[in-house]
Amino acid sequence: MKQSARHTNTVCRKAGFVKTFQKNLPLTIMALPALVVMFLFRYLPMSGLLLAFKRFSVRKGIFGSDWVAWQNFEFLFKTSDAWVITRNTILYNAFFIALDLVMAVAMAIGLSELLRKRRAKVYQTIFMAPYFLSWVVVSFMAFSLFSVDDGLFNHLLNYFGFSGVNWYAEPGKWPFILTFFQLWKTVGYSTVMYISTLTGISNDYYEAAIIDGATKWQQIRRITLPCLKPMMIVLTILAIGRIFYADFGLFFQLPRDSGPLYPVTQVIDTYVYRALKETGNVGMAAAASLYQSVVGFVLVVGANLVVRRIEPDSALF
Amino acid sequence: MKNTIKRVMALGAAAALAAGMLAGCGGNGNSTAGSTAGSGSSAGQEITTLTWYMSINPVAADTDKVIEALNEYTREKIGVEIDYKVMANPDYKEKMPNLINAGEYFDICFTSNWTTDYLQFVGKDAFMDITELLPQYAKETWDFIPEAEWNAVKVNGAIYGVPSYKEMGWQGGIVYNSDMAEAYGIDMTAVKTLEDYTQVLATVAEKSKAEGKDVVGVSGLTNAWPMAAPYESLTGNPKLPAAGAVAEFNNFADMAGQAVFNQYASEEYMNYCTTVRGWNQAGYLGGDPVNYDSDTANRDNDFNNGALFSYFIQYAPGTAESMTASSGHGVDFLPLMDPLFETRSAMGGLLAISSASEYPEKALEFINLLNTDEYVGTLIRHGIEGQHYTAVGDNQVDKTMGGTLTENGYDYTYGWQFGTPFNQKWDISYPDNIEELFQEYNDSAIISPNNGFTFDAVPVETQVAALTNVISEYAPSLETGSVDPAEYIPQFLDALNANGAEALVTEVSNQLSQFNAAG
Numbered sequence: 001m002k003q004s005a006r007h008t009n010t011v012c013r014k015a016g017f018v019k020t021f022q023k024n025l026p027l028t029i030m031a032l033p034a035l036v037v038m039f040l041f042r043y044l045p046m047s048g049l050l051l052a053f054k055r056f057s058v059r060k061g062i063f064g065s066d067w068v069a070w071q072n073f074e075f076l077f078k079t080s081d082a083w084v085i086t087r088n089t090i091l092y093n094a095f096f097i098a099l100d101l102v103m104a105v106a107m108a109i110g111l112s113e114l115l116r117k118r119r120a121k122v123y124q125t126i127f128m129a130p131y132f133l134s135w136v137v138v139s140f141m142a143f144s145l146f147s148v149d150d151g152l153f154n155h156l157l158n159y160f161g162f163s164g165v166n167w168y169a170e171p172g173k174w175p176f177i178l179t180f181f182q183l184w185k186t187v188g189y190s191t192v193m194y195i196s197t198l199t200g201i202s203n204d205y206y207e208a209a210i211i212d213g214a215t216k217w218q219q220i221r222r223i224t225l226p227c228l229k230p231m232m233i234v235l236t237i238l239a240i241g242r243i244f245y246a247d248f249g250l251f252f253q254l255p256r257d258s259g260p261l262y263p264v265t266q267v268i269d270t271y272v273y274r275a276l277k278e279t280g281n282v283g284m285a286a287a288a289s290l291y292q293s294v295v296g297f298v299l300v301v302g303a304n305l306v307v308r309r310i311e312p313d314s315a316l317f
Numbered sequence: 318m319k320n321t322i323k324r325v326m327a328l329g330a331a332a333a334l335a336a337g338m339l340a341g342c343g344g345n346g347n348s349t350a351g352s353t354a355g356s357g358s359s360a361g362q363e364i365t366t367l368t369w370y371m372s373i374n375p376v377a378a379d380t381d382k383v384i385e386a387l388n389e390y391t392r393e394k395i396g397v398e399i400d401y402k403v404m405a406n407p408d409y410k411e412k413m414p415n416l417i418n419a420g421e422y423f424d425i426c427f428t429s430n431w432t433t434d435y436l437q438f439v440g441k442d443a444f445m446d447i448t449e450l451l452p453q454y455a456k457e458t459w460d461f462i463p464e465a466e467w468n469a470v471k472v473n474g475a476i477y478g479v480p481s482y483k484e485m486g487w488q489g490g491i492v493y494n495s496d497m498a499e500a501y502g503i504d505m506t507a508v509k510t511l512e513d514y515t516q517v518l519a520t521v522a523e524k525s526k527a528e529g530k531d532v533v534g535v536s537g538l539t540n541a542w543p544m545a546a547p548y549e550s551l552t553g554n555p556k557l558p559a560a561g562a563v564a565e566f567n568n569f570a571d572m573a574g575q576a577v578f579n580q581y582a583s584e585e586y587m588n589y590c591t592t593v594r595g596w597n598q599a600g601y602l603g604g605d606p607v608n609y610d611s612d613t614a615n616r617d618n619d620f621n622n623g624a625l626f627s628y629f630i631q632y633a634p635g636t637a638e639s640m641t642a643s644s645g646h647g648v649d650f651l652p653l654m655d656p657l658f659e660t661r662s663a664m665g666g667l668l669a670i671s672s673a674s675e676y677p678e679k680a681l682e683f684i685n686l687l688n689t690d691e692y693v694g695t696l697i698r699h700g701i702e703g704q705h706y707t708a709v710g711d712n713q714v715d716k717t718m719g720g721t722l723t724e725n726g727y728d729y730t731y732g733w734q735f736g737t738p739f740n741q742k743w744d745i746s747y748p749d750n751i752e753e754l755f756q757e758y759n760d761s762a763i764i765s766p767n768n769g770f771t772f773d774a775v776p777v778e779t780q781v782a783a784l785t786n787v788i789s790e791y792a793p794s795l796e797t798g799s800v801d802p803a804e805y806i807p808q809f810l811d812a813l814n815a816n817g818a819e820a821l822v823t824e825v826s827n828q829l830s831q832f833n834a835a836g
Binding site for chain 1: 438603783
């Protein structure tokens with residue numbers, strides 16, 4: 001008796017699965033190409049991560065090469081710069097995330113408050129334009145400002161009777177220069193994300209608030225910001241996941257690989273590049289990238305956990 | 318079972334165009350079939366198709382025509398056709414290592430210490446050991462290239478590539494605008510050392526300012542230090558702190574008795590940095606020598622226009638003459654040292670055969686033609702006679718065809734990347750005794766005491782990675798006089814020591830004494 005009940009139960013569940021599958025067949029088929037692509041390009045190449053623990057030989061291939069345990073990871077920690085690299089990578093990125101969030105939200109609100117929508121569109125396009133420039137191009141634009149002999153700034157300084165500054169040899173100035181260019185390049189893009197959320201907020205809220213006599217400031221604080229919050233949290237969690245990846249172009253191209261600036265421009269990506277461009281060790285490169293991925297993964301999960309504690313509705317997963 | 322799994326995975330990867338990641342595990346047999354399918358039916362004998370990956374700058378427009386002519390010749394001569402895959406130097410540097418890592422099939426490829434690193438790929442088993450095959454299938458080349466070159470390219474006693482035999486070793490010095498030197502009454506013959514050059518720079522600065530011009534005295538300092546105090550680079554990389562003294566140069570007295578030492582800790586380094594610091598502060602180097610050095614197009618432009626007096630180069634015979642032709646003013650060369658031949662000198666360019674190649678014998682026969690056959694050498698460097706050049710006398714060509722040809726579809730100023738310039742004709746912008754000049758240069762070359770020693774960096778890879786970073790942080794600014802050596806050299810040395818400079822020196826000396834004990 002008992003057995004037959006269990007039996008029917010299983011059959012039921014099976015039928016349920018088949019039914020659900022049949023019901024959702026069109027959706028499944030729609031998702032299939034993406035799933036296949038994802039499997040081929042995201043999951044299959046992961047077998048390459050084995051290289052992080054191997055001494056790579058072309059003839060033996062990825063699976064046949066000899067194991068070397070953790071040896072490939074040593075160069076990341078056995079340098080006297082390990083602390084500088086980690087500090088620079090995390091601090092810069094933390095600052096970028098915070099400033100980008102504040103500025104993008106402020107600009108998005110500002111632009112959406114503009115009454116003349118056409119003008120708002122023009123500004124928005126202008127702010128977004130730098131996002132599409134490559135860092136190499138930006139580095140030459142910066143060079144035309146900072147060049148010792150021909151730079152605009154040194155010409156200005158000379159014109160007003162000050163002596164020129166050797167910009168590419170003075171580390172003290174670069175945290176500000178780097179931050180400025182990073183924000184100049186990315187804030188416009190994040191702004192657009194927030195504007196798109198803003199346009200989705202129903203006007204009813206504002207009308208009701210105005211009838212109740214709310215000031216502009218009160219409207220922003222009580223309606224706009226709470227509505228933006230989910231978007232802010234999502235973008236920030238994603239950004240935190242990449243906190244251990246530095247923007248190579250920003251830290252390598254913009255300072256023009258200038259030695260005296262290393263103490264403030266050396267980040268994990270530039271360190272790995274400089275360390276391996278001579279030896280080209282595939283295993284060490286894989287090790288660095290695996291290390292970054294693992295830290296990023298831990299941070300995303302961690303950040304999401306914190307968010308779920310405080311605000312379960314806004315958590316990503 | 319294991320094989321099936323591998324094959325299935327390789328198949329899946331190929332479908333995903335991710336073949337690059339996995340083909341190395343055993344799918345090689347398939348990919349070779351396509352590229353080596355002989356087209357031997359028409360000719361009586363079997364024709365072998367060799368895949369040749371080549372790096373040359375820039376890729377000439379008429380490459381296909383020239384290769385067609387080449388194939389016609391080699392088909393007859395050795396029964397070989399070339400599937401020529403040529404890339405410009407910057408592309409090759411990025412793509413070729415990936416192609417090799419991915420297990421792409423090839424027979425011959427260009428390798429060196431500046432692109433698709435020879436030692437690195439020997440270490441990864443990418444190239445074939447041709448020590449035995451060479452005397453058999455490329456006998457003329459084997460005899461023609463001096464023994465010192467063959468020794469230099471040996472790794473653990475085995476040869477994995479045919480070196481380009483050109484000028485032997487490297488000679489550092491300064492090329493200068495001889496018209497300007499004459500106008501300012503400068504006697505260059507009096508200059509023997511770097512310190513002597515200070516006076517020259519002072520004169521140039523003084524006289525040019527009097528004329529109301531702003532002339533930069535000298536550039537190229539980021540490469541100048543090893544020319545000021547030549548040493549043998551035992552790791553193959555002159556920047557890494559593991560140098561050996563060469564008796565003929567009479568330097569590094571403070572390191573006497575040490576077979577391997579850190580050249581940055583020497584008195585010579587301090588002297589060099591102090592000298593150029595003086596130049597920098599006196600304003601002979603322009604405002605920002607590091608950035609000035611990085612832009613060679615700008616440098617050449619300034620040099621041609623008389624805005625730059627001189628710069629440091631590694632010299633090859635005939636360079637001054639050809640620079641005179643291209644710059645529009647007299648150019649002369651001031652050597653700072655005799656040519657030095659060391660292991661790394663032979664690695665400026667090699668042709669290697671893939672360890673997976675199915676026709677290593679044919680590939681060697683073809684490389685032999687590149688090195689010894691005059692028709693092949695001239696064809697691959699200057700193109701087809703009557704189409705890309707006219708012959709002048711027996712040994713020269715005119716790439717302008719008497720001034721009638723302005724857009725030449727195929728001409729390479731430097732032919733050594735294809736093999737050796739000794740079986741190639743030279744353009745008339747070079748002196749007609751150019752081969753003698755090369756011979757003279759090669760005869761005067763000092764062979765370094767540890768020639769043939771190749772350093773295996775694997776045991777100290779971690780240290781090398783960290784040291785490379787330290788060096789690129791400190792060396793460029795010290796060596797261009799941008800910072801005060803008295804303050805920064807001690808910092809530099811501390812950083813080197815903190816990142817394993819001593820471990821590197823110890824490892825190099827261990828390997829070196831093993832090498833010397835064995836040889």
